[in-house]
Amino acid sequence: MKKSLLGLAALAMLSVGPAQAADKFKACFVYVGSKTDGGWTQAHDIGRMEVETALGETVETAFVENVAEGPDAERAIERFARSGCKMIFTTSFGFMDPTIKVAERFPDVLFEHATGYKNAANVTSYNSRFYEGRYILGQIAAKVSEKGVAGYIASFPIPEVVQGINAFVLGAQSVNPDFKLKVVWVNTWFDAGKEADAAKALADQGVDILTQHTDSTGPMQVAAERGIKAFGQASDMIAAGPETQLTAILDTWGPYYIKRIQAAMDGSWESTSTWDGLAEGILDMAPYTNMPDDVKAMAEATEAAIISGELKPFTGPIKKQDGSDWLADGEAADDGTLLGLGFFVEGVDGELPN
Amino acid sequence: MEHELIVNVLLTIATASTPLLIAAMGELVVERSGVLNLGVEGMMVIGAVCGFGGAALSGNPWVGVLAGISGGVLASLLFGVLTLSIATNQVATGLSLTLLGLGLSGLLGESFVGQAGVKLSAVDMGPLTEIPYVGRFLFGQDPIFYLSLLLVACVSWFLFRTRAGLVLRAVGDSHDSAHALGLSVVKIRYAAVAFGGACAGLAGAHLSLVYTTQWVENMTAGRGWIALALVVFASWRPWRVLAGAYLFGGVTIGQLHAQAFGVAVPSQLLSALPYLATIVVLVLISRNKRLTILNTPACLGRPFVPNR
Incomplete structure (x- = not known):
């Protein structure tokens, strides 16, 4: 290997x-x-x-x-x-x-x-801020799922992935407080076969919505074969599941790259930390498909609320997985905490590997 | 539900194990003839792209299977020309074959990315698939699965029960003696290498026609290397390779299910488990030193240059 x-x-x-x-x-x-x-x-x-x-x-x-x-x-x-x-x-x-x-x-x-x-x-x-998109995915999942349980194919336990899992659960539980999430770690970013195996395992255990933080279209294809729904990751994966993909988180890096290279050519480049999201257009949602109109309307409303800044996914009250308090009512997580996020929120099944 | 879960788990294990088994079976024959081809990963990925392409362009999955096998054979013959005809270093040539395969397949497959593939569908033996638990595992799978089991039986029979198999092993154990007996060492090794290529190509075609019906670059993701390791740890015995491949596939799928069930074991440990379990078990069953030495092809990896 x-x-x-x-x-x-x-x-x-x-x-x-x-x-x-x-x-x-x-x-x-x-x-x-x-x-x-x-x-x-x-x-x-x-x-x-x-x-x-x-x-x-x-x-x-x-x-x-x-x-x-x-x-x-x-x-x-x-x-x-x-x-x-x-x-x-x-x-x-x-x-x-x-x-x-x-x-x-x-x-x-x-x-x-x-x-x-x-x-x-x-x-x-x-x-x-991929997690903004994943919050929307969670809400859609909770509406569309009949069994109230989704499967999450995760790569490595790094803050970005943990944010995504937490945001998905928070989104889902904002719609259905009893919603459950099963997480399977595959310890790879890209292995279509192994991702498909994980998808099959989750489907076999009764999950009817799949989402992934790995990069191949393997899981989307399994979802299509099993007749369940799934979300695309990073690129629009609708071709792999025309009747399966609900939406996808789209990474749109182009405008950022143009801006930064232009700045470097002008001599105005400075070292910064940029963490943009749906509002700035570095993140976008693929068309909402294969879902009822009311779910689509809800997703669009949530997307608009996140863009306007009215909704921040990590806003209290939120408890950690062990039941201890993390964020008080109305308190929003600061970026420093999110960038080092190393714990699950309440509602995630399974332990976070160290 | 329980019943259905077990049936599905068995099917998933078979799908995960079959490409490993086929590729390893080919490499076993190659190594028994005294040639070490480290290019399994490369031949497999070429088989995957040819398999996908053949099926997608013709619309017939069997054309894909044949294309995958042919791709693997062509890649292996390139290796053969270099190592057998002009006696280059087998390790270096094999590694380059892997690099070539990964690069070439990416190039060949560029237009296939994102295309819908053609699935080699499962055979359906009617009422037999209704047998509880094992019905669909035994009687309702894709044709390559049956081919893989047949392959194990044939390779085992060929190597240990036929004259040609004895000749092949003799070439692998002492190419000088075989040459002195008038056997054509190079021709026999060419045949073995081509067989290995055919198997690796078929294993690759299984990935893109059955496992996940799509083409993505590097879709073998290290499976060729696992197949190579299986051959060594199974001490060049076909039925042990079968056991090893299914053990590896079984633990891989088992640990994914364990995670989905929420078993409180660190996932990194679970991910390492297939490798650990397979190595431990195969080392244990191969712990008889004398038999292991007896099974190891003595000329493995040594180039053959006849002195007259």
Whole structure:
């Protein structure tokens, strides 16, 4: 397994584009998966292509696919830094420490790391409030599910995933206080077969709604075969389940990438932490399909309330899974707490792995 | 409900184990002939993309199966030319084959991403599938499942009950002696390598035609490496490979169900369990040192260069 990942990284190196003309601004992207994964990485790659369209001749982009999280990532990022990239986007949580390390050695290169929480003078972190979308998914699930129990295929127990699970449960319980959620961890971002196995296991145990925080369309396909409903992740997965997908959380990174690269070219780039959501358009919802009109209306109303700032998913009263108090009535969780979230809220079945 | 759950769990286990079993069975024959092909992952992923493509373009899943097998064979013959005809290092060549396979399949499959696939549907033996618990497991599965079991029986019979099997093992144990006896070591190894490629290709086609009917890059996700490990831990015995593959598949699916049931065991431990359990069990049944040495092909991985 490890060997194959090393091999992939080595192979991925070979696909880095050729050297560029010196006057173009070179922006480079490091991907954890393949650009045609139908999910997470594809969404980033669409953003990259939007950069090329919007900024045209002045910019050149390069990317490297299938970079394993960990030591391989450091090599891939460093190679980009050496090859004349002026700005490097590293698009997976596990690239955080490698990005910081390489950034120390290349103070003149600008780095942008997605979904992490570490910054430096030349490292910005950017993230999307995926949990806002997942709150809406939870509400839809509670309305559409006949059995009152949903299955959640989770990747790794990192804050971003924990936020998503908690938000889904909070959304569902805002509609049906007895709603239950079964969580299965597959310890991978991308393995269509294993994700499908997890989906089958959950379906066999009586779940009639599936949602996933992994990147392939495997679970959507199982849901279609079993005649249950599911939500897409990162990209619109409607093609894998035309009568199955209720909606999907769409990552729309393009506008952000254009804005940041433009800033770097103007010299106005500064290290910040950006955490945008539905309101800023970094996150979007796929069309609400395969559901009754009243559910659709509810989802749209919730989406509008989140965009206007009227509704914040993590607003008290919320108890932790063990029953202790987390947020008092009306109190909203601050971003620092959310970015380090390491516990489940009340209503999630199963233990959070450390 | 309970009954249905058990039936479904058994079916899921069979689906998860079949590609491992087929790929491992092919590699077993290759290694018995004294060749170490570490390119199983690469051949498998080529089989997956060819299988998907063949089925999607023709609309017939059997064309996909044949395309998958052919893709695997072609990839293995490339390995054969390099390692057998010009005696390159088998380990390095095998690893490069994996890299080539992953890259090439991504390229070939670019237009297939997101397309709906064609499913190789299960056979239905009517009333036999009504037998409680095991009916659908035994009589209501996809044709590749039956093929995989047949494969184990045939490989076992071929290796230990036929003259040709004895010759193949002789080549693997001492290519110099076999050569001195007038056997064509290179030709026999070519045949074994091609058989291994066919099996890896079929295993890949199972992934994209049965397991999940779609093409996604890297969809083998390390299964080729697990197949390779199974062969070694099963000490090159076909029926032990069968046991190992089903143990691995069984524990994989079992731990997912345990999680869904809310069993309070850390999920990382559960995820590691298939690897641990399979290695422990296979090491235990292979603990007789003398028999293990006897089963290990003595010329495994050594290039053969006849001196005249």
